[in-house]
Amino acid sequence: MNLRDVLHAISTTYHSIAIRDIAATKSRPKEPGNYVGHQLASLIRNEAAEVLYDCVALGQSNFTTTKGSPGQDDWAYVPWLAVYDPLASAGAMHGYYVVYLFDAPRKAVHLSLNQGTYSVQQEFKFRATEVLLDRAALMRRKISDVSTGFDTTRITFGHNSSLATNYAAGHIVGRTYEGENLPGLGEIEADLQHLMKVYRTLIFRGGLDFEDQKPDPAGSKKTLTEVRAYRLHKRIERNPKASKEAKKVHGYVCKCCEFDFAEEYGDRGKHYIEAHHIKPLSSLIEGAPVEYDIKNDFTVLCSNCHRMVHRHNDLIDVVTLKKKMKRRV
Ligand SMILES: [Zn+2]
Ligand SMILES: [Zn+2]
Known part of the structure; x- marks a missing residue:
């Protein structure tokens, strides 16, 4: 499997498997078997994260890591595949990182430079969305000279889960692909390498830190x-x-x-x-x-x-x- 195959498989099947399962479990008791050990869940957690690692490893810091998540205890509304540079983030909940966010109902996937929302949520509670938007705008300005070609408009999702709201607010720059109409592998990899470079530039420029001034x-x-x-x-x-x-x-x-x-x-x-x-x-x-x-x-x-x-x-x-x-x- 290459990165294109992975993005295609997840974006085109997640809705019919997982989102329907989430809807169904609301009206009947949960059956963990639907999720644990499911082939799609395992693909996201294992193979997809490995494929993504192989794509980004070349030319990155040797401490760069990747992770895929279909949800923690049950299917998530927004499954993701992320790349972390240890100088900016140790995991999805903190800092800022490069991530593929799947918009399952629309069979689309957003390649996004995004932010961890956990600490923002803890500190700002119901104002968290506003704060994420402000931070995204600041970081977007910091890298505007190197991020040309990427979309700066807000990303949207085909459902209103709180996760989707936070990801939409945390989005800095990126590009959206349609699962059924993905560009070729070369273009997907080039976009990823370009966004990784934008990411490293943002790290060099201090992310949200303005102390260097x-x-x-x-x-x-x-x-x-x-x-x-x-x-x-x-x-x-x-x-x-x-x-x-x-x-x-x-x-x-x-x-x-x-x-x-x-x-x-x-x-x-x-x-x-x-x-x-x-x-x-x-x-x-x-x-x-x-x-x-x-x-x-x-x-x-x-x-x-x-x-x-x-x-x-x-x-x-x-x-x-x-x-x-x-x-x-
Ligand atoms: Zn020293
Ligand atoms: Zn000494």
């Missing part, structure tokens, strides 16, 4: 691109997956001053250290994928040394810092 505390004349590269560097080393792996590979003793938290603080200090990304900022290019080479691109530092390496937002390398230390190690 604050004046630089050191008063240096950094360009906006340099400030953004520096902020991306910080997000890379704070990425929980990368930092966890870096600590596993590089250990828990500071590579600059040899401070060992466990030695100093006993059990409380055990397995404490900070991951630091050592690739030059000039290697972080807008729109390009971030490669995570844990062994060669990361090191570990104690909190003091890490602060000193980063002081004045002006990164120096660990060897230079080591030479500056009064207490020789």
